Amino acid sequence: MNVGSSIEVIKGVGPATAEQLKKGGIETVEDLIQWYPRDYQDFSTVSHIADIEPGNVTIKARCEAISTRPVRRGMRITTATLADDSGKIQAVWFNQPYRESQLKTGDEFVFSGVFEFSYNRYQLTNPSAEKLADLSKSDSVLMPVYRTVQGVKVPVLRKLINQLRPLMASLPETLPNEVVEGDNLMSRSESIQSMHFPESSKHLARAKERLAFEELFSLLLASRLNKNEINSLEGYPIIFDQPTVKNFVAELPFTLTDAQKIAAWDILQDLERSRPMNRLLQGDVGSGKTVVAGIAARQAQQKGYQTAFMAPTEILASQHAATLSRLLEPFGTRVGLLTGSVKGKPRQALLAAIRDGRVDVVIGTHALFQNAVDFHKLGLVVIDEQHRFGVNQRQALLAKSQKMPHLLSMTATPIPRSLALTVYGELDISILNQKPSHRLSIETKIWSPNSREQLYTIVERELEAGRQAYVICQLIDDDVDKELKSVEAEHRKLRAGPFKHRRIGLLHGKLKPAEKESVMAQFSAGEIDILVSTTVVEVGVDVPNATVIIIEDADHFGLAQLHQLRGRVGRGEHQSYCYLVTSSSAKPSRRLREIEKSNDGFYLAEVDLQLRGPGEIYGRAQHGALNLRVAKLSDSQLIQRAQKSVDRLMATGFDLIQYKQLQRDVEKYQRLTTLN
Numbered sequence: 001m002n003v004g005s006s007i008e009v010i011k012g013v014g015p016a017t018a019e020q021l022k023k024g025g026i027e028t029v030e031d032l033i034q035w036y037p038r039d040y041q042d043f044s045t046v047s048h049i050a051d052i053e054p055g056n057v058t059i060k061a062r063c064e065a066i067s068t069r070p071v072r073r074g075m076r077i078t079t080a081t082l083a084d085d086s087g088k089i090q091a092v093w094f095n096q097p098y099r100e101s102q103l104k105t106g107d108e109f110v111f112s113g114v115f116e117f118s119y120n121r122y123q124l125t126n127p128s129a130e131k132l133a134d135l136s137k138s139d140s141v142l143m144p145v146y147r148t149v150q151g152v153k154v155p156v157l158r159k160l161i162n163q164l165r166p167l168m169a170s171l172p173e174t175l176p177n178e179v180v181e182g183d184n185l186m187s188r189s190e191s192i193q194s195m196h197f198p199e200s201s202k203h204l205a206r207a208k209e210r211l212a213f214e215e216l217f218s219l220l221l222a223s224r225l226n227k228n229e230i231n232s233l234e235g236y237p238i239i240f241d242q243p244t245v246k247n248f249v250a251e252l253p254f255t256l257t258d259a260q261k262i263a264a265w266d267i268l269q270d271l272e273r274s275r276p277m278n279r280l281l282q283g284d285v286g287s288g289k290t291v292v293a294g295i296a297a298r299q300a301q302q303k304g305y306q307t308a309f310m311a312p313t314e315i316l317a318s319q320h321a322a323t324l325s326r327l328l329e330p331f332g333t334r335v336g337l338l339t340g341s342v343k344g345k346p347r348q349a350l351l352a353a354i355r356d357g358r359v360d361v362v363i364g365t366h367a368l369f370q371n372a373v374d375f376h377k378l379g380l381v382v383i384d385e386q387h388r389f390g391v392n393q394r395q396a397l398l399a400k401s402q403k404m405p406h407l408l409s410m411t412a413t414p415i416p417r418s419l420a421l422t423v424y425g426e427l428d429i430s431i432l433n434q435k436p437s438h439r440l441s442i443e444t445k446i447w448s449p450n451s452r453e454q455l456y457t458i459v460e461r462e463l464e465a466g467r468q469a470y471v472i473c474q475l476i477d478d479d480v481d482k483e484l485k486s487v488e489a490e491h492r493k494l495r496a497g498p499f500k501h502r503r504i505g506l507l508h509g510k511l512k513p514a515e516k517e518s519v520m521a522q523f524s525a526g527e528i529d530i531l532v533s534t535t536v537v538e539v540g541v542d543v544p545n546a547t548v549i550i551i552e553d554a555d556h557f558g559l560a561q562l563h564q565l566r567g568r569v570g571r572g573e574h575q576s577y578c579y580l581v582t583s584s585s586a587k588p589s590r591r592l593r594e595i596e597k598s599n600d601g602f603y604l605a606e607v608d609l610q611l612r613g614p615g616e617i618y619g620r621a622q623h624g625a626l627n628l629r630v631a632k633l634s635d636s637q638l639i640q641r642a643q644k645s646v647d648r649l650m651a652t653g654f655d656l657i658q659y660k661q662l663q664r665d666v667e668k669y670q671r672l673t674t675l676n
């Protein structure tokens with residue numbers, strides 16, 4: 001038996017158990033070894049019943065009597081008398097009738113819960129109960145508590161893990177020796193044994209540290225190798241021409257912020273190198289990313305290179321096309337818009353112009369990278385509102401260009417520092433941490449659905465002053481299963497009642513592209529007062545005259561999404577307002593309270609990472625698969641240590657090939673972190 005063996009080789013695993021284990025994600029011996037406990041029961045704090053005081057308690061006891069009775073509809077109470085040698089205590093569970101069959105066996109259990117005064121007496125409320133015999137048989141005071149695998153009883157799981165102890169004791173080291181020693185880490189074998197059979201909490205902490213370190217180390221090493229790979233690609237050096245850029249900047253209708261100047265400088269420096277740029281421009285909504293990309297495009301064009309500018313939606317693509325034509329065409333830069341709705345003859349003509357180099361900047365959606373689009377000399381690719389550019393897309397680009405074009409990705413969803421270092425380590429990052437001056441911060445308020453009238457009065461006051469408003473709903477049409485608001489119903493309602501006298505527009509993803517565009521154009525031109533929309537307006541839409549945004553059922557949106565939506569207002573010179581209407585009058589969630597409190601996208605991103613974890617934020621497919629078992633991406637101290645260790649090791653010219661297991665992990669991470 002070795003770690004790679006299928007789970008069936010373990011004594012006591014029959015076909016039925018094997019099938020259940022596999023369904024639960026445990027296919028090999030190694031998977032089982034890495035089925036680390038989700039928690040530990042601390043026996044050093046087990047109390048005698050006679051000694052316990054109100055608060056959290058853990059006791060070792062038998063159940064003497066137990067019964068369940070209904071109290072009212074949908075509520076059943078199970079009460080039990082628990083006893084040890086020192087005394088007796090009452091325990092109570094709500095809606096957990098299975099406790100009866102669990103506890104009637106006469107066995108000894110470990111109960112953990114809150115001992116408190118309620119219903120006129122002291123009792124243990126909803127305690128957890130683990131059969132003592134099921135807990136690990138070590139002499140330790142810490143008993144591992146395992147996540148259950150459906151269809152496999154906990155004692156069975158424990159028995160199997162116990163059987164693997166000799167194998168754990170002989171597991172080889174995976175990290176290079178100089179890392180284990182240099183970073184004063186526990187050996188891998190000892191750490192894994194300690195996870196399952198901890199000697200003490202101190203020892204366990206060292207074990208967790210070691211295993212978390214290894215995960216971060218592999219992830220950071222993968223990032224580093226990806227970066228080296230990109231650096232070895234050949235690109236087009238585009239030499240910075242100062243007069244060209246100075247001229248362009250001088251003609252802008254505003255002065256660049258310092259942050260914009262620094263970012264533009266970083267980019268112009270990158271363009272000069274013969275290795276392709278791979279830079280992420282992060283800047284909160286409204287921080288002015290587009291013009292920074294415009295500067296780069298102008299420089300590329302001046303040296304005879306084309307720029308492809310990719311936007312996530314058609315609405316945004318047309319908006320960028322309008323903005324960039326206004327900025328660039330005075331300098332003779334020719335701008336084209338290629339989306340799905342450019343069809344027939346005009347499309348053919350545009351494609352020909354792109355191929356012959358008669359268009360310098362092509363703006364479009366994903367359609368830009370289809371086979372039919374051939375560039376004359378593509379030097380720069382700008383990707384708006386997308387985190388990164390994957391291997392596949394890079395290859396598609398290389399096919400369109402002899403060398404690798406420079407890449408600039410732009411995003412308004414800030415990436416927390418720890419993620420930037422680990423998962424996104426191959427990117428260079430520029431940050432626009434400054435809003436264009438004289439911009440007022442947006443006033444945000446959580447609003448109860450019961451005081452909608454007052455809210456509409458506030459909106460009316462803004463419209464009266466010539467401003468415009470957004471109303472955002474989750475759904476497009478009514479869904480009987482969901483109690484959420486839909487844009488269609490809301491549009492009808494506002495038109496019939498409170499805003500009869502106003503021009504109200506409707507926007508959602510199911511409209512035809514031409515319809516969407518016409519609605520957006522009307523809203524931009526001020527011909528619509530209130531735009532009722534789904535989240536299709538979430539990214540990038542820029543209408544500076546809009547000053548109010550009402551987000552209905554706000555508690556059903558994610559933090560990043562709320563921040564993005566809020567960014568639709570506060571883009572001009574007027575004070576703007578965001579109202580987060582909750583779907584019930586229940587206490588608002590931490591998410592809503594945070595967004596009410598802060599306008600700072602970077603702060604909110606950190607909160608989001610804390611609240612949800614990276615998987616939820618940056619796409620399950622990618623980060624769910626990172627499958628960090630022990631490490632936390634919020635542990636910035638350990639990340640820094642692992643980073644230093646990677647740097648030290650790389651400086652020694654080390655070769656991964658000598659470390660089979662590490663190489664396997666690193667390659668897995670390399671694939672995961674480069675793919676979209």
Ligand code: ADP
Binds near residue numbers: 255287288290
């Ligand atoms: P985002 O970073 O959200 O993409 P945009 O590039 O759409 O932001 O810019 C938002 C608005 O701010 C645009 O109307 C743009 O013209 C304007 N803008 C950009 N930079 C400045 C600046 N330095 N001073 C004033 N307004 C600016």
Ligand code: MG
Binds near residue numbers: 384540
């Ligand atoms: Mg933008």
